[in-house]
Amino acid sequence: MKTYLIKALAIASILTSQFLAAASLDKAEMLLLHGLENDAKLELVNVIVSGKNKSQEAQALYILGSIAFNNSNISVALETWGKLIKNHPNSKEAILVKDRIAVLSEIVGESSKEELNNAIATSYLKHGDFWSKGRKNTVTIDSSWMKGFEAALKWYDKTITEFPNSIASKVAYKSKFKTLLGWTDRGKYGSSFGLELDFGKYMPMLLETFNGLEKEHPKASVLQGFRYQIAQAYWGEKDFPKTREWLNKIIKISDGKDTFYSDAAKRRLEKVEY
Structure with a gap:
């Protein structure tokens, strides 16, 4: 017992x-x-x-x-x-x-x-540090003439691949989506990127990014806003059938709830062609 x-x-x-x-x-x-x-x-x-x-x-x-x-x-x-x-x-x-x-x-x-075990070497370095107080402790990188847009996409993709279904991947998807939407630098000779540079090239990448986000993070709060951005991008290209398709997706997913994006989608549907 x-x-x-x-x-x-x-x-x-x-x-x-x-x-x-x-x-x-x-x-x-x-x-x-x-x-x-x-x-x-x-x-x-x-x-x-x-x-x-x-x-x-x-x-x-x-x-x-x-x-x-x-x-x-x-x-x-x-x-x-x-x-x-x-x-x-x-x-x-x-x-x-x-x-x-x-x-x-x-x-x-x-x-x-770095950790130093040699006390004398450490003291020498302290002497040097005393006389170089004005120096920068972090280095900077001159990115002029570099392909920064492609570099950004590379690191977002690396995050998505190595940290799937994580908070990090959600942030990466969101940042990649916004990057692909594109922008134009200020100034007379400002460069354009993403959709603002080449809609035909980057729109498929934008849709692929959105689909990845939706699949891995179906409850992400930004999905409806991103759907509206896609509809707006098509609208800017005067692709009115695609514009209507994505606006109606927003309304359908809102399931009758009166939200900001469902309301905006309905208002845009009242006047699509221009």
């Missing part, structure tokens, strides 16, 4: 440990959702130091590193993800960040001081 009782207690202890670790991770995510970042970080640290659940520990390290990265604290992100790779090399979280460590190291090299 005692043997069975001991086994039962042992099983209960294991289950309780796993439950507590999971609950702590869930609590951290809930705290983050409500903007209580410092409390969330403390909860994540508790998950890590408890050592009760290796899977939860890997997730906690990943989230802590992500928080640091989002706050532009690249050194801390690098160190935290480094511990993740060292302590949980086969975890899905470690695999996710391995390829990004080199990129982060580049950033750290530009924005923070």
